[in-house]
Amino acid sequence: MMKKTLVIQPGKMTLGEIRNIWSETPHLALPESAVAAMEASSAIVQKIIAKGDPAYGINTGFGKLAQQRIPDEDLEQLQKNLILSHSVGVGEALSAAIVRLIMVLKVGSLARGYSGIRPNVVQTLLDMVNADVIPFIPAKGSVGASGDLAPLSHMTLTLIGEGQAYYQGELMSSEQAMQKAGITPIVLAAKEGLALINGTQVSTALALHGLFRAERLFKNAVLAGALSVDAAKGSDLPFDERVHLIRGQPGQIYAAKLYRDLLAGSAIRESHVENDNKVQDPYSLRCQPQVMGAIYDLLQQASTTLLIEANAVTDNPLVFEGEAGEPDQVISGGNFHAEPVAFAADILALAISEIGALSERRVALLIDASISGLPPFLVPSAGLNSGFMIAHVTAAALASENKTYAHPASVDSLPTSANQEDHVSMATFAGRRLEDMAQNTSQIVAIELLCAAQGVDFHAPIKTSAALTRVHELIRESVPFYDEDRYLALDINALNELVVSNRLVDVVGDVFA
Numbered sequence: 001m002m003k004k005t006l007v008i009q010p011g012k013m014t015l016g017e018i019r020n021i022w023s024e025t026p027h028l029a030l031p032e033s034a035v036a037a038m039e040a041s042s043a044i045v046q047k048i049i050a051k052g053d054p055a056y057g058i059n060t061g062f063g064k065l066a067q068q069r070i071p072d073e074d075l076e077q078l079q080k081n082l083i084l085s086h087s088v089g090v091g092e093a094l095s096a097a098i099v100r101l102i103m104v105l106k107v108g109s110l111a112r113g114y115s116g117i118r119p120n121v122v123q124t125l126l127d128m129v130n131a132d133v134i135p136f137i138p139a140k141g142s143v144g145a146s147g148d149l150a151p152l153s154h155m156t157l158t159l160i161g162e163g164q165a166y167y168q169g170e171l172m173s174s175e176q177a178m179q180k181a182g183i184t185p186i187v188l189a190a191k192e193g194l195a196l197i198n199g200t201q202v203s204t205a206l207a208l209h210g211l212f213r214a215e216r217l218f219k220n221a222v223l224a225g226a227l228s229v230d231a232a233k234g235s236d237l238p239f240d241e242r243v244h245l246i247r248g249q250p251g252q253i254y255a256a257k258l259y260r261d262l263l264a265g266s267a268i269r270e271s272h273v274e275n276d277n278k279v280q281d282p283y284s285l286r287c288q289p290q291v292m293g294a295i296y297d298l299l300q301q302a303s304t305t306l307l308i309e310a311n312a313v314t315d316n317p318l319v320f321e322g323e324a325g326e327p328d329q330v331i332s333g334g335n336f337h338a339e340p341v342a343f344a345a346d347i348l349a350l351a352i353s354e355i356g357a358l359s360e361r362r363v364a365l366l367i368d369a370s371i372s373g374l375p376p377f378l379v380p381s382a383g384l385n386s387g388f389m390i391a392h393v394t395a396a397a398l399a400s401e402n403k404t405y406a407h408p409a410s411v412d413s414l415p416t417s418a419n420q421e422d423h424v425s426m427a428t429f430a431g432r433r434l435e436d437m438a439q440n441t442s443q444i445v446a447i448e449l450l451c452a453a454q455g456v457d458f459h460a461p462i463k464t465s466a467a468l469t470r471v472h473e474l475i476r477e478s479v480p481f482y483d484e485d486r487y488l489a490l491d492i493n494a495l496n497e498l499v500v501s502n503r504l505v506d507v508v509g510d511v512f513a
Contacts, residue, residue, distance in 0.1 A: 003027040010111040011311045037113025041319045044328045045116035055330045058191045079193030086153035089138030096134045101205040115195040116319040131181035136164035144338040144427030148202035156196045161185030198315035200338040203427035207345040210434025219505045221355045224448040225288045226262040228362045230464045231455025232372045234285040252293030266465040284361035298351040305344040338427035342410035345430035353406040356441035359448045360399040366451040378454045385485045395447045398440040446495035470507040
């Protein structure tokens with residue numbers, strides 16, 4: 001089946017398009033206007049070389065070696081040496097989805113025409129994406145300033161036929177991968193290596209991956225929390241619109257509506273509304289709009305920053321065409337410093353951690369018969385059976401681990417490059433740790449969904465709302481009612497798959513629209 005072609009508009013990609021590239025792997029193309037912009041920028045670099053004036057990264061060394069003038073005949077070798085010497089990443093490979101996103105963000109940035117790179121270099125990078133040639137990029141080795149040098153160098157290795165790459169999922173030499181894909185490796189010209197490895201694309205792709213995971217976690221946690229309200233015979237009065245409008249926090253107002261919509265028509269709620277002897281529910285039920293709403297606001301804030309960065313030109317130096325008779329300029333700046341990305345990743349870490357923290361508290365509530373009114377540990381014959389006792393311990397362990405991960409990475413800095421690069425963002429780790437946090441939180445939410453579904457079953461034949469009944473039914477398609485102790489890890493894994501795949505969200509229709 002032919003893939004639909006998505007034309008990348010440099011500087012104008014939408015978050016929806018980026019999310020699509022992350023999850024669906026469409027065929028990608030560039031507009032003709034991008035080719036013209038790159039040709040003009042590349043021509044300026046050639047003029048500088050012909051003139052002979054020193055310009056950083058074009059005919060000089062790099063970093064602390066910027067004072068070293070490089071002869072014209074060595075400029076191609078200079079760029080290759082740059083890539084080889086900077087390919088120092090360690091650790092496991094970044095996932096194909098993240099690497100694909102890195103490559104596309106780099107294409108979009110270079111194609112804006114401020115980097116002095118030839119169009120065929122950028123097109124070759126895009127051809128690699130379309131042919132499923134995925135460079136082997138080790139996860140560790142960038143401090144998020146002076147660009148994501150090491151990981152982007154590993155990306156560029158494949159572009160020049162060096163290093164390793166995956167071709168259609170199989171790891172091999174880059175030379176083999178490019179040959180199988182029918183793509184000719186590039187010989188880098190002046191400045192091109194530096195343009196390819198200088199920039200925030202790795203940090204940004206990692207943070208975007210964390211954002212997309214967090215968006216799914218938010219929705220699944222709202223589903224779990226709403227189901228837990230009915231499982232514990234909680235009140236829906238705290239979700240009354242008037243309560244939230246007079247505070248005015250937009251995320252809180254939005255979240256409260258989600259809970260109202262999900263619980264609307266619940267027969268379980270109707271069954272105890274007249275004789276509810278609880279004055280107030282615990283905070284983990286009652287304050288969900290306040291907490292999840294604040295989380296939603298953080299996700300919106302992070303998405304704004306990351307969308308800007310995804311469309312940005314962040315390499316160095318930058319090439320500007322002169323206007324109205326003014327000379328062309330090559331300007332050394334600092335757009336490669338990923339502080340905005342680090343801050344965005346840090347607030348995503350807070351959001352992901354708090355989603356899990358609140359979910360863990362509801363698990364604790366549901367298994368505690370003195371609070372929930374349900375059988376101890378949510379099993380009919382407690383004592384002989386331990387039920388969800390230790391599932392809660394797992395949730396607590398994961399929530400605690402996330403608290404350590406949530407410490408801001410952006411407050412750290414270690415000078416590099418003989419103190420030339422004396423303040424760095426640590427944005428790459430800030431983004432990278434979000435996947436571990438998201439995995440932890442998805443497991444916590446999976447455990448809550450198991451517990452909440454179990455609690456709702458104890459109220460049968462009285463049913464929850466129509467929307468939550470569909471959620472409950474899908475849970476029960478994956479795991480049966482827990483009537484006696486069994487190998488519970490399999491159930492958790494099955495529910496985690498539902499969370500990660502977003503299938504539970506799909507069954508509630510347009511609630512989250």
